[in-house]
Amino acid sequence: MRGLAICLVLISQLTLLGVSQQASSIRQPAEVFCTFDDGKKMRVQYNNSPGKHEEEFHEKKLWEPGGSPVFLFTQTALTLGSSVIPEGAYRLYIIPEKQIWTLVLNKNVNAGSKYDETQDLVRSPMQIGEAESLYKQPDLAFAHVGPKQCNMRLYYEKTGSWAEFHEK
Numbered sequence: 001m002r003g004l005a006i007c008l009v010l011i012s013q014l015t016l017l018g019v020s021q022q023a024s025s026i027r028q029p030a031e032v033f034c035t036f037d038d039g040k041k042m043r044v045q046y047n048n049s050p051g052k053h054e055e056e057f058h059e060k061k062l063w064e065p066g067g068s069p070v071f072l073f074t075q076t077a078l079t080l081g082s083s084v085i086p087e088g089a090y091r092l093y094i095i096p097e098k099q100i101w102t103l104v105l106n107k108n109v110n111a112g113s114k115y116d117e118t119q120d121l122v123r124s125p126m127q128i129g130e131a132e133s134l135y136k137q138p139d140l141a142f143a144h145v146g147p148k149q150c151n152m153r154l155y156y157e158k159t160g161s162w163a164e165f166h167e168k
Contacts, residue, residue, distance in 0.1 A: 030066075034142035034150030036167045040076040042150060044092065044140055057156070062104070062115060063094045065138035065154060072105060077168040080105075083122040084168060090121060094154065094161075101126040101154075101161045124163060131160040 033043035047066035057063055064070050070092040078085040085105060093104040093115070103126050108119040135155040143151045148167040153160065 030140070032140050032142050034144050034152075034165075036076065036144075036150065037147040038076075038167070040074075040167065042072065042074040042076070042078065042142075042165060044070060044072050044142075044152065046070040046092075046138070046140055048137055048139065057096065060095065060097055063096060064092075065094060065140065065156065070140075071109060079166045079168055080122055080163060081124045083124060085122060085165075094126075096159075099128070101128055101159075103152075103163045126154070126161040126163045128159055128161040131155050131158050134158055 029045055030048040031043055031045045033041050035041045046064075047068040047070075049066070072090045072092045074085065074087055074090075077087055080103070089109045090105040090107060091109050093106065095102040095104060103122070103124045104120055105122040106115065106119045107121050108116055133155075135157060137156075139155045141153045141155075143153060145151055150165050150167075151162050152165060153162045155161075
């Protein structure tokens with residue numbers, strides 16, 4: 001009887017170990033943010049899990065880094081180039097090209113909705129350069145570079161791109 005109890009404990013521990021390892025290999029949606037000097041934030045939420053990113057990334061085609069919806073949330077009005085972005089939530093897309101990438105902010109944030117170009121709030125060119133490392137999956141980050149400036153950075157494969165957001 002005691003041998004059976006020990007065997008059951010070992011099986012339970014091995015099962016729990018397998019479940020915890022499986023859970024740790026599943027990534028949760030990533031969230032990156034930038035806080036302006038007045039305490040207001042902007043953040044991006046996206047999926048950075050390994051997946052089919054290569055098949056979804058095509059030059060001159062609308063792309064969602066991470067293969068699922070990417071959202072930008074802002075607690076303050078922003079400017080991107082000459083465009084004003086009111087406080088709120090937006091869906092974020094990228095259109096990659098060889099010389100320049102375009103950042104698209106769309107007002108339609110409804111779950112399961114398809115892209116509708118008439119809902120675009122902003123289309124802004126992003127600066128690009130060669131990344132020092134190879135990024136097998138999209139990696140988004142923010143850099144707080146001034147009291148009212150946060151730069152969004154996106155790295156994928158050997159390309160690094162960035163856009164300058166300014167608090168209005």
